[in-house]
Amino acid sequence: MAELGKSYGEALFLLEEGKDIEGELRLALDVLKGTPGLEGVLMSPRIEGEERAALAKKVFHEVKDQHLLSLLLLLCKKRKISLLPGVCEGYLQLLDKKNGTERGIVHSVRPLSEEEIHRLEKALGNEKGTRVRLGNRLDESLIGGVTVTLGDRHYDGSIKGRARSLREALMKGA
Secondary structure, three states, X not given: OHHHHHHHHHHHHHHHOOOOOHHHHHHHHHHHHHOOOHHHHHHOOOOOHHHHHHHHHHHOOOOOOHHHHHHHHHHHHOOOHHHHHHHHHHHHHHHHHHHOXXXXXXXXXXXXXXXXXXXXXXXXXXXXXXXXXXXXXXXXXXXXXXXXXXXXXXXXXXXXXXXXXHHHHHHHHO
């Protein structure tokens, strides 16, 4: 099913001619994920397709991009709104490829500020010679510091990682 969502995302990318509608996609995804029970209602076989589409039009009223809105209505009508995360992933992968951007995740004990994330993006971008976009996920097991996963590379600047390195160094010296 994830591949089907990505295919819809690729089709949307072609319709949009590569326009950056990431904000609109994230808005739609936030509405879907942030409203308890909404996905179940929009997937319900008890509600007719046109009725689901009308409900979706009300729910996604803040989405202004017409191609995206049409896709959302179609997914609701066909009871496939659960594909939306895959649609976002497929679209953003193509947008990143077009823009030469690499996405990654920074894990931290506490939420990072936009400025902190921006500094990390800039430092990693300079090292890799590309534009970097990072999302932030919380990981309380780190104790402190951060880890970053960017493509197949993993950067460990956490206290937990430093303690592991110190332990390994001490074990080699023993």
